[in-house]
Amino acid sequence: MPFIPHTPEEIEQMLATIGADDIETLFDEIPANIRCQSLDGIPPAASEMEIAREVQAMADRDAGALNFIGAGAYEHHIPAAVWQLTTRGEFYTAYTPYQAEASQGTLQLIYEYQTMMTGLTGMDVSNASLYDGASALGEAILMAVRVHRKSKSRKILVPASLHPNYRKAAETIVKHQGIELVELPIDPQTGRIDPTALEQYSGEDITALAIPQPNFYGVLEEADELTAWAEQNNTLVIGVVNPFALGLLKPPGEWGENGADVVCGDGQPLGAPLSSGGPYYGILCCKQAHVRQMPGRIVGRAVDADGKKGFVLTLQAREQHIRRSKATSNICTNQGLVVTASTIHMALLGPVGLRNAAALSMANTRKLVEKAAAIGIAPRFSGEYFHEVALQLGQPAAGVLERMAANNVLGGYDLGQVNPSMADSILVCATETKTDADIDRFIDTLQAAL
Amino acid sequence: MLIFEHATPGRRATAQAPATMADIDLPKRFARKSPTGLPEVSEMQAVRHYTRLSQKNFSIDTHFYPLGSCTMKYNPRACNSLAMLPGMLNRHPHAPLSHSQGFLQMMYELQEMLKEVTGMAGVSLTPMAGAQGEFAGIAMIRAYHDSRGDAERSEILVPDAAHGTNPATAIMCGYKVREIPTDEQGDVDLDALKAAVGPQTAGLMLTNPSTLGVFERNIMEIARIVHEAGGLLYYDGANLNAILGKVRPGDMGFDVIHMNLHKTFSTPHGGGGPGSGAVGVAERLMPYRPIPVVARDGDTYRWLTEDDLPDSMGRLSAFAGNAGVLIRAYIYMRMLGKAGMPRIAEFATLNANYLEKRLVEAGFDAAFPQRRASHEFIITLQKEAKELKVTAMDFAKRLLDFGFHAPTTYFPLLVPECLLIEPTESETKEEIDGFVAAMVAILEEARNEPDTVRSAPHTMPNRRFDEVSAARKPDLRWRPGE
Structure with missing residues (x-):
């Protein structure tokens, strides 16, 4: 019996103790007319050897391509130690640290994570993580509405330069609470938030402005100017960042005069493999003043009965298991295991490693753009970019990408999926994992597919 | 000692990142000037530090962990090692269908197996935790009532024994919460339920067996009362482990359910996540499933998105949920098989x-x-x-x-x-x-x-x-x- 250790003798002994004739008797409180007879749609059990063969074949079907797609999920080198340590049973098979004394490993690690994330973002406080970047944006918006009590409009400016699926997930999460997400258009020239469109909202009661950095098109937003506008307009700023880019970029805590109020993003680029889109984790940081409106787990340092320092889950009066219908969110778990990997990943990179990996990613994407120029392909936008860029192909991108994929090069993300007017453009990313030979292969394959 | 207290200025794990900084043309106004504060440690220091930290944890692999309502069962190692095959880890979420058929086949088969064990008409795998599955479920109930112009339904009923996520979820979906008491035997108080239902009832959220550790014997009567009042019945799958293959939520009259794959289907709890809160629906809620969902057309598999399910309750994540968790659940279910469930x-x-x-x-x-x-x-x-x-x-x-x-x-x-x-x-x-x-x-x-x-x-x-x-x-x- 897979994963069940009982011997026939033990079953007899246990039933005798209970005073039941057989195991079936233990289910006698379930009405007989609704009992399940047989699960015919489930295949017979596979042994470990059999399932390994099948899953290997499925994995092989999808493997082997050279990938230049980013669009919210980025391929990076992950040190071997990261997941070897993360899958130690003591991390892998523990649960939420409800018993602090028996969970100091997980608790201290989360405290270290919170310290690293506040350092990277330049914010005062980090929680222990949310599900992913998109749902974290939803929670950041709900949090901004709770924090900014003077603002009555519950209107949030969400730029079209923000990841389209982030906008959709945020809409799903906030739409039942009378919150309006207002789309802010981009300047088709630069690929940034259109400053004249923003100007039209000056003087209006706007609860918060979301600023992606870099934005979905890889372009760097004028975060200081946007934050300055928000500060003048008494609007909160929600920064939506790629934490990997923060090795090089000005942290949101330093934007404008006083920095962003709430920061979210996806932690995937710091230690999580692409893995078909998850599990990743959501970052959520804020200013000190907002901490009691933060959703999710938070770890704090505490003192025990002997005066010795240690770590506990804290500020739990915000959470659903205490506050029930009055909680800041229904969120229960975080993405503990991925945060474990990410914390180890950040420790192994250190400040110089993170900066150098980010710089090489940026340099590689520039190299790709220069080589694309030699075959007559130019960036779609004029705005400065980090490690991802929109290239205009002059013909339908879908067909080009399909022909590249047939040669096992995943050439990018088809921007026509976001906006039909961009159906001739692709979004391309060359991280530090790409060699000169990889970039040459991309160019050769692209040229052949045009 | 914290990792930061092990640090020494100038030390690096040099094998893990480029040795020097590439020449880049980043304009000053975008550039970082302040330190990141990440620790400067060697690779061995980091490995030793985090190994020692792990040893301060209790876990299933080291200790009996009878945490009620959390189903801390053995997490088979094969599920982990197969989910971490390079072909699984390296697949980009936006990979074209030509490079996704292995993964999509697996997800499709997982959907089908979950339908079978729950008796529901359709499944979406995208919710990333039980609480997100609850949110998806209640939002689907809302979408259903709204689509019928039945806009007066403003209340979700929740037994007083329920998890805190239940009332918190109802509030996030814009509902008021009314608590239903439990009788001395641990069952829902039927008289109180009858008195509470009405034209304002959107639905009832029920965990069965309940968090009191007993099976709700009057489930068919409860379903009748809620349905006759025009409400829908939500199944919180926290305790699905207790009834797997014995009785199915679909056969108990539930309209929408979430499953905690990290409980019943043994994916790791990871120190508090990642979980997976896949949802199942009865026929009348099919149009509202969260996207994306996997479909099969002949021999090929594809995603159903906004175009296929225009009335969907929406997207819940940037991509398709916690795929790596779903892969582990699939492998576990295949190893259990029909007789093992x-x-x-x-x-x-x-x-x-x-x-x-x-x-x-x-x-x-x-x-x-x-x-x-x-x-x-x-x-x-x-x-x-x-x-x-x-x-x-x-x-x-x-x-x-x-x-x-x-x-x-x-x-x-x-x-x-x-x-x-x-x-x-x-x-x-x-x-x-x-x-x-x-x-x-x-x-x-x-x-x-x-x-x-x-x-x-x-x-x-x-x-x-x-x-x-x-x-x-x-x-x-x-x-x-x-």
């Missing part, structure tokens, strides 16, 4: 009833002694707290010294001084007997040397914490120069 419920229930009986024989009070335990049960230490001044918390902390993770304490809220105990099917009789012996020894201590119990734990890295001070003056990050 009901065995999970059978042996989880056998272990729970055996453990309850042994504890009662040893002098402990069961909260519902006249009922069968499901896969979990409640011991109330009200008597011990009153007579010996030793609380459920004291027992929980002392258990740690005996090498057992504590059961869930003080939940559900309606049973005083309670321990909610869930041994799961993967534990041996010896382990359960060892737990009983520890409980008996602690009861003996509570009579003879109660301070030993009240001041426990004594053998952990820390003693009990001053959590009140920690919450009053939160210290949430390390600062340089400490």
Whole structure:
């Protein structure tokens, strides 16, 4: 019996103790007319050897391509130690640290994570993580509405330069609470938030402005100017960042005069493999003043009965298991295991490693753009970019990408999926994992597919 | 010691990133000037530090972990090693269908297996945790009523024994919450339910077996009452492990359910996530499933998105949820197979009833002694707290010294001084007997040397914490120069 250790003798002994004739008797409180007879749609059990063969074949079907797609999920080198340590049973098979004394490993690690994330973002406080970047944006918006009590409009400016699926997930999460997400258009020239469109909202009661950095098109937003506008307009700023880019970029805590109020993003680029889109984790940081409106787990340092320092889950009066219908969110778990990997990943990179990996990613994407120029392909936008860029192909991108994929090069993300007017453009990313030979292969394959 | 306290300026794990900084043309106005504060340590220092940290955790791999309502069963290693094959880890979420058929086939088959074990018409795998599955479910109920122009329904009914996520979810979906009391037998109070339903009822959220560790015997009557009032019935799948292959939520009359794949289908709890809260729906809620969903057209698989499901309750994540968790659940289900599914419920229930009986024989009070335990049960230490001044918390902390993770304490809220105990099917009789012996020894201590119990734990890295001070003056990050 897979994963069940009982011997026939033990079953007899246990039933005798209970005073039941057989195991079936233990289910006698379930009405007989609704009992399940047989699960015919489930295949017979596979042994470990059999399932390994099948899953290997499925994995092989999808493997082997050279990938230049980013669009919210980025391929990076992950040190071997990261997941070897993360899958130690003591991390892998523990649960939420409800018993602090028996969970100091997980608790201290989360405290270290919170310290690293506040350092990277330049914010005062980090929680222990949310599900992913998109749902974290939803929670950041709900949090901004709770924090900014003077603002009555519950209107949030969400730029079209923000990841389209982030906008959709945020809409799903906030739409039942009378919150309006207002789309802010981009300047088709630069690929940034259109400053004249923003100007039209000056003087209006706007609860918060979301600023992606870099934005979905890889372009760097004028975060200081946007934050300055928000500060003048008494609007909160929600920064939506790629934490990997923060090795090089000005942290949101330093934007404008006083920095962003709430920061979210996806932690995937710091230690999580692409893995078909998850599990990743959501970052959520804020200013000190907002901490009691933060959703999710938070770890704090505490003192025990002997005066010795240690770590506990804290500020739990915000959470659903205490506050029930009055909680800041229904969120229960975080993405503990991925945060474990990410914390180890950040420790192994250190400040110089993170900066150098980010710089090489940026340099590689520039190299790709220069080589694309030699075959007559130019960036779609004029705005400065980090490690991802929109290239205009002059013909339908879908067909080009399909022909590249047939040669096992995943050439990018088809921007026509976001906006039909961009159906001739692709979004391309060359991280530090790409060699000169990889970039040459991309160019050769692209040229052949045009 | 924190990782930051191991750091030395100028030290690096040099094998892990480019040695030098590439030339880049980043304009000054975008550039970072302040330090990131990441620690400067060698690779071995980091490995040693995090290995030592791991050793301060209790986990399923090291300890019996009978945390009620959390289903801390064995997590088979094959599920992890196969989910971490390079072809699984390296697939980009936006990879074209030509490079996704292996993954999509697996997800499609997982959807089909989950439909079969729950008796639902359709499944979406995208919710990333139980609480997100609840959100998706209640939002679907809302979308259903709205689509019929039935906009007056403003209330979600929640039994008082429910998880805190239930009422919190209803609020996030814009509903008011009305609590329904539980009767003395642990069932929903039917008279109170009848009095509560009406044209304002959007639905009822129910966990079955409930968090009281008993099967809701009147489920068909409850379904009738809610449905006749025009409401829908939501199944919180937290306790699906108890009934797997024995009775299906779809056959009990539920319209929408979430499953905690990290409980029933044994994906790792990871120190608090990632979970997976896949949802299942009855026929009338099919159009509202969260996207994306996997479909099969002949021999090929593809995603259903906004175009295919225009009435979907929406997207919940940037991509398709916690794929790596779903892969692990798929492998586990395949290894159980048809015959293995009901065995999970059978042996989880056998272990729970055996453990309850042994504890009662040893002098402990069961909260519902006249009922069968499901896969979990409640011991109330009200008597011990009153007579010996030793609380459920004291027992929980002392258990740690005996090498057992504590059961869930003080939940559900309606049973005083309670321990909610869930041994799961993967534990041996010896382990359960060892737990009983520890409980008996602690009861003996509570009579003879109660301070030993009240001041426990004594053998952990820390003693009990001053959590009140920690919450009053939160210290949430390390600062340089400490």
